[in-house]
Amino acid sequence: MIEFHLEKRTGVAPYMQLVHQVKQALRLGLLQPGEQLPTVREVVSKVAINPNTVSKAYRELEHEGLVESRPGIGTFVKKSLVNSSxxxxxxxxxxxxxxxxxxxxxxxxxxxxxxxxxxxxxxxxxxxxxxxxx
Amino acid sequence: MIEFHLEKRTGVAPYMQLVHQVKQALRLGLLQPGEQLPTVREVVSKVAINPNTVSKAYRELEHEGLVESRPGIGTFVKKSLVNSSxxxxxxxxxxxxxxxxxxxxxxxxxxxxxxxxxxxxxxxxxxxxxxxxx
Amino acid sequence: MIEFHLEKRTGVAPYMQLVHQVKQALRLGLLQPGEQLPTVREVVSKVAINPNTVSKAYRELEHEGLVESRPGIGTFVKKSLVNSSxxxxxxxxxxxxxxxxxxxxxxxxxxxxxxxxxxxxxxxxxxxxxxxxx
Amino acid sequence: MIEFHLEKRTGVAPYMQLVHQVKQALRLGLLQPGEQLPTVREVVSKVAINPNTVSKAYRELEHEGLVESRPGIGTFVKKSLVNSSxxxxxxxxxxxxxxxxxxxxxxxxxxxxxxxxxxxxxxxxxxxxxxxxx
DNA sequence: GTGGTCTAGACCACG
DNA sequence: GTGGTCTAGACCACA
Known part of the structure; x- marks a missing residue:
């Protein structure tokens, strides 16, 4: 399960940081298709962030076709981004x-x-x- | 003379990108104390950015004590950030x-x-x- | 809550006047740590000034470590400047x-x-x- | 003879500082009608300022009818501003x-x-x- | 020509 | 509704 980390001060919007981290994990194969992302609540409980912001990040990822949200269940990886063995x-x-x-x-x-x-x-x-x- | 480059899409504020690039150059010794930064207008003519935004970046750097702006003359490096030979x-x-x-x-x-x-x-x-x- | 007043004609930049007034209030104990500064929009509605100019003043104060701006909430006093009882x-x-x-x-x-x-x-x-x- | 002093950092334009100081001296009776202001060169030699800036200040004062410039000779106080004994x-x-x-x-x-x-x-x-x- | 400042109006991220 | 940012265009003080 991916673990998010936020860096304030960088000037990068928090939701962008989450998106970026998921993409990184996908590229590195740390996150595999089918795997579940932490729920919004889980993220909130660990990262000091507004639920809306997490939702926005997940929405963005879904919009890019990388994950899929199954309402009431969770958000799941849909596509891999690995390029190498x-x-x-x-x-x-x-x-x-x-x-x-x-x-x-x-x-x-x-x-x-x-x-x-x-x-x-x-x-x-x-x-x-x-x-x-x- | 440092050359700036902006990457849209990253979600990072343009002025922050400039700040970051100057700091990087300072760390790498590519920019030495006393050296002049490109004038606001020079940057504008090369990077497609608003003068105010460049000023903002330079002012930020000045606030951090890294550069010094001499009105009517230009902006100059004040401090080095190199750590290694x-x-x-x-x-x-x-x-x-x-x-x-x-x-x-x-x-x-x-x-x-x-x-x-x-x-x-x-x-x-x-x-x-x-x-x-x- | 501090009340700003601008004096045109003095030749002092408006944003500097705001900065100065906050510092004065801090020195006089009229503004205490934790207290909130008027929001940018409040200032604008009372003082006939551009929001950007107010922001600039607040940012300057933040750079000096006197106040802290919490996006989405407001700007708050961080440090006192009182020297005497x-x-x-x-x-x-x-x-x-x-x-x-x-x-x-x-x-x-x-x-x-x-x-x-x-x-x-x-x-x-x-x-x-x-x-x-x- | 009035002695000028410049304070950088206040954000007040240097020429305004000079104007202000002359007016202050007039109000306090430290400068009397007929008295000569220091020449531009004298000011420059003592205050680290651009001659143009001094000239501008004197011009401003002349425009307000407080002093009179006699080309080739110097600038002289024309009017008093004292209100009290x-x-x-x-x-x-x-x-x-x-x-x-x-x-x-x-x-x-x-x-x-x-x-x-x-x-x-x-x-x-x-x-x-x-x-x-x- | 240099940086400094202001206004006007717009969009964004966040709570 | 909060602050943060950007653009566009203007004027000023200074060298």
Whole structure:
């Protein structure tokens, strides 16, 4: 079962954070078709958020065809977003963890790391796929 | 000179994106104290954004003591945010790039990668510093 | 509840006047931590000012850690700025009022009085604390 | 000869500060008709301000008929703004100084005092002249 | 030309 | 109904 976490201050709308987290979990295979999302009440009890906001997030996900709400029962995953084999992903994750250790030992804090990653990924994308954004 | 880029759709307020990008550049040493940020009008001419929004971002940065705006002249970097030596950072970036290549070869797209990174960093943080942020 | 008043013509930015008035009230204990500031819309309905301008003032105060805005609820005082006991302050105010009466009887108008006060306070400060603000 | 002082951060336009200070001096009799204001260059050499800004202030004062500029010579006071006898004013100033001492001994800082004064004067005005601001 | 400010009016996220 | 944000367009003070 996915566990939500909200970060205030980021300026990202809470409902968007939930949507994003579900999508992430779908991409990583942490959430499989058929699996149930926590009920609105469960989320509320754990994350300090307004029920309406949770509902809005679920509605958004349903609108995108990723989940399905069965009234009175709950919300269920409808579609997967995994692109690669779990094994490959696990291997990549393992290497990434090692890299993270190094970064931490080099005295970079989480935000430094995030900045470095964002910047490098961006640079990588530019090189990799110079898609014409006419 | 830093170059801004806006990503609509993310749900993140444009002015926050600018703030974030400046902070990132400061962390990566791409922006040094004394250096000038592009003028509001320059940003506007390149990024399709309202001058007020850019001003808002710059003002936010000024409030945080990171930049200083000198009316009639421009906005300048006041404080650095670099934590580690450029060499170390470069080494880390290099390794990260290699990892990114692998990930791409494993058919993960940018969003998969971002999801994997976010998830792994989060997991890493939990293990590393279980600080109680009561 | 604090009541704002704007003075055009002074050349002081309206949002700064609001900021100043809140700070004054905080110094005088007229505004206590936990107390709510009038909502943006309330201010607008009474003071002939643009909502954005009020927001700007409130945001400035929030940046200084004096108030806290809770979206969807309102803006609340977070920190006090009182330096002296209410009794002492009241005594001083009483004496000051008597002085004001005398000044008025001497045919000084408000602006004369303000000028005299500003000038005397300035002179007083010079004598009292010749701090070198190099 | 009047001595100007600029306070950044107040949000008051520098040229307005100069205008204001001249008016104050006129009200207090510190500047008499016929007396010369410092030349633009003199002001610039002491106050870190742009010559244009000083000129603007003087122009404003001339426009209000308070001073007169004699090209090539200087700017001279044309009109007085004193309302009361110097003796009376001196007496009031003396009493005010004593009040200021008390206030300082009561641990109020300059800004507290200014706040208290502004607030009390305002309250006083309300009582004294309930002029119809229809 | 630079940043700073204001108004007007609009939409959004949240409670 | 609350604050938060954005756009559009305008004027000002300053270098």
């Amino acid at each position: 779990p094994d490959l992903q696990e291997a990549l994750r393992h290497e990434l963890l090692q890299w993270l250790y190094k970064a931490f030992e080099a005295d970079l804090d989480s935000e430094d790391i995030a900045a470095l990653f964002a910047n490098t990924l961006r640079q990588f994308q530019k090189e990799e796929k110079p898609t014409h954004t006419s | 450029p060499d170390l950072q470069e080494a880390l970036r290099h390794e990260l790039l290699q990892w990114l290549y692998k990930a791409f070869e494993a058919d993960l797209d940018s969003e998969d990668i971002a999801a994997l990174f976010a998830n792994t960093l989060r997991q890493f943080q939990k293990e590393e510093k279980p600080t109680h942020t009561s | 209410p009794d002492l302050q009241e005594a001083l105010r009483h004496e000051l009022l008597q002085w004001l009466y005398k000044a008025f009887e001497a045919d000084l108008d408000s602006e004369d009085i303000a000028a005299l006060f500003a000038n005397t306070l300035r002179q007083f400060q010079k004598e009292e604390k010749p701090t070198h603000t190099s | 110097p003796d009376l004013q001196e007496a009031l100033r003396h009493e005010l100084l004593q009040w200021l001492y008390k206030a300082f001994e009561a641990d109020l800082d300059s800004e507290d005092i200014a706040a208290l004064f502004a607030n009390t004067l305002r309250q006083f005005q309300k009582e004294e002249k309930p002029t119809h601001t229809s």
